[in-house]
Amino acid sequence: MRPLFAAAGHQFFSPTYTGLGERAHLAHHEIDLTTHINDVAAVLDCEDLKDVTLLGHSYGGMVATxxxxxSRRRIARIVYIDAFAPQDGQSLFDLLGPQGTEMMRGKAMGEGAGWRIPAVPMPPDTAPEDVAWATPRRRSQPIKTFEQKLRLTSREPPLPRAYLYAKRSGPGDTFRQFAERAKSDSSWKYYEMDASHNPHITCPQDLMATLTKIMAET
Incomplete structure (x- = not known):
């Protein structure tokens, strides 16, 4: 997505959460949701960014919220891309439900030394070359990021926000609940794509076109 944003004249920042990506060497069992929120907020502050369109994909919706x-004063709008959209006091596990939570906890105990959850499989329509590129870069995630309940302190009205639902979501269709909420709530703008869960990988040009539309309308 980076070259597409650059071609459209946008500055694009993609902060890496502590313990993931090129910061995987910093992983430890105490990393939680607050750690990742602080990671992104620090980039906004240190780069003195304003009028930001904040994108949250999948788990990133927890962080973006x-x-x-x-960092409300720095943000113009939030776009949830097939993402969790929590309310105050909710954790990712609360939103995932007992069956999904039990499965992920089992993976943590089996493959993650009790404190890490391995990356979930990529959607089946992902091109083989993209799977080959992404797989070595994907890391297990500390379980506390899924367990910690989000605490919101602002009492101001919600920022402009949009939900982009990928209609070909995987098993369980985890994100439909947030799509339905956004469709029925006038404080949200709602959009859909005929894509699986990772449109930034499977159809980046289409995603860029949709994001351009969202930024113009939200």
């Missing part, structure tokens, strides 16, 4: 609460 917390960042918007913490």
């Amino acid at each position: 917390g960042v918007a609460d913490k």
Whole structure:
């Protein structure tokens, strides 16, 4: 997505959460949701960014919600891309439900030394070359990031926000609940894509076109 944003004239920042990506060497069992919220908020502050369109994909919706609460004055709008959209006091596990939570806890105990959850499989329509590129870069995630309940402190009205639902979501269709909420709530703008869960990988040009539309309308 980086070259597409650059071609459209946008500055694009993609902060890496502590313990993941090139910061995987910093992983430890105490990393939680607050750690990742602070990671992103620190980039906004250190780069003195304003009028930001904050994108949250998948788990990143948990982080984006917390960042918007913490750094509200820097953000123009939030776009949830097939993402968790929590309310105050909710954790990712609360939103995932008991069956999904039990499965992920089992993976943590089996493969993650009790404190890490391995990356979930990529959607089946992902091109083989993209799977080959992404797989070595994907890391297990500390379980506390899924367990910690989000605490929101702002009492101001919600920022402009949009939900982009990928209609070909995987098993369980985890994100439909947030899509339905956004469709029925006038404080949200709602959009759909005929894509699986990772449109930034499987159809980046289409995602860029949709994001351009969202930024113009939200």
